[in-house]
Amino acid sequence: MAGYVEMFRLGKTYDTLSGPAVIVEDFNLNMKQGEYASLLGHSGCGKSTVLMMVAGLCEITDGGVVVANHEIDGPGPDRGIVFQSPCLMPWMTAMENVLLGVDQVYPHVTKKQRHDLSAYYLSLVGLGNQLRTRASDLSQGMQQRVGIARAFALKPKMLLLDEPFGMLDSLTRMELQEILLEILMRDKVTTMMITHDVDEALFMSDRVVMMTNGPCATVGAIFDIPFNRPRVRTEVLEHPEYYDYREKLLCFLADQDHKKLKQDVAQHEAKKAEGINEEDSVCA
Numbered sequence: 131m132a133g134y135v136e137m138f139r140l141g142k143t144y145d146t147l148s149g150p151a152v153i154v155e156d157f158n159l160n161m162k163q164g165e166y167a168s169l170l171g172h173s174g175c176g177k178s179t180v181l182m183m184v185a186g187l188c189e190i191t192d193g194g195v196v197v198a199n200h201e202i203d204g205p206g207p208d209r210g211i212v213f214q215s216p217c218l219m220p221w222m223t224a225m226e227n228v229l230l231g232v233d234q235v236y237p238h239v240t241k242k243q244r245h246d247l248s249a250y251y252l253s254l255v256g257l258g259n260q261l262r263t264r265a266s267d268l269s270q271g272m273q274q275r276v277g278i279a280r281a282f283a284l285k286p287k288m289l290l291l292d293e294p295f296g297m298l299d300s301l302t303r304m305e306l307q308e309i310l311l312e313i314l315m316r317d318k319v320t321t322m323m324i325t326h327d328v329d330e331a332l333f334m335s336d337r338v339v340m341m342t343n344g345p346c347a348t349v350g351a352i353f354d355i356p357f358n359r360p361r362v363r364t365e366v367l368e369h370p371e372y373y374d375y376r377e378k379l380l381c382f383l384a385d386q387d388h389k390k391l392k393q394d395v396a397q398h399e400a401k402k403a404e405g406i407n408e409e410d411s412v413c414a
């Protein structure tokens with residue numbers, strides 16, 4: 131079935147000193163418009179590689195990505211990105227940081243309209259009173275709010291989030307999760323988020339996509355998360371099936387852990403049999 135966003139037979143091979151390394155292989159995922167999917171998997175399995183291919187910031191070596199009937203070919207304003215660190219221009223104000231992208235994407239509308247659009251999203255993330263504050267004078271949580279406002283202000287068709295709350299304390303993290311969900315309810319942007327946090331994935335997502343270990347990582351399992359929207363944290367946590375879902379996700383990760391351990395031991399034994407000293411080969 132075709133989706134609003136389609137990732138088909140997506141693959142990434144890097145050229146490395148020891149030859150081609152297939153990091154992601156045959157990754158298939160269709161998303162409905164307005165859907166929120168989280169990508170979960172072990173560190174280094176290839177989550178960011180998938181996200182960066184969808185963003186158009188990492189060359190696709192196999193398959194492709196279609197967003198709203200348009201096969202992507204590099205980055206574009208139809209896809210907004212929020213990284214773990216917001217990467218703002220520290221000498222510019224919150225408003226100027228948001229306007230940087232808005233001015234580029236909407237050169238045909240008036241200056242006032244661009245200003246109003248930026249101010250609108252900055253107030254939605256709770257920075258209505260900090261429009262003229264320099265980014266360097268904002269806390270980390272506030273800077274991440276600017277990053278979120280900046281992404282939404284471009285009115286993207288798809289939002290890509292790479293551990294957007296990873297550097298925040300738990301209170302700010304929960305607050306920003308809720309703000310993000312609120313804006314998404316209004317704007318209905320199709321969203322893909324990388325996270326390492328099972329509870330975050332359950333709270334935010336319509337589906338959780340579990341990736342297998344690399345190399346040749348792919349979709350290992352997909353879980354539909356049925357909690358009602360708008361989501362209220364206490365209701366989600368008290369849902370009779372919450373801990374069943376949590377357990378399913380954790381079991382998948384534990385199973386991948388077990389496979390990785392076996393893989394590492396087999397690799398180590400093979401190297402030993404070939405007489406390769408691993409410390410020498412790392413330093414070589």
Ligand SMILES: Nc1ncnc2c1ncn2[C@@H]1O[C@H](COP(=O)(O)OP(=O)(O)OP(=O)(O)O)[C@@H](O)[C@H]1O
Binds near residue numbers: 144151178179
């Ligand atoms: N430019 C590159 N050249 C070669 N290998 C790379 C390159 N970039 C990433 N890799 C490898 O690809 C694999 C997947 O990396 P990626 O960052 O996508 O994983 P991840 O699942 O997002 O990790 P994490 O959860 O730790 O952020 C890793 O083994 C990494 O070393």
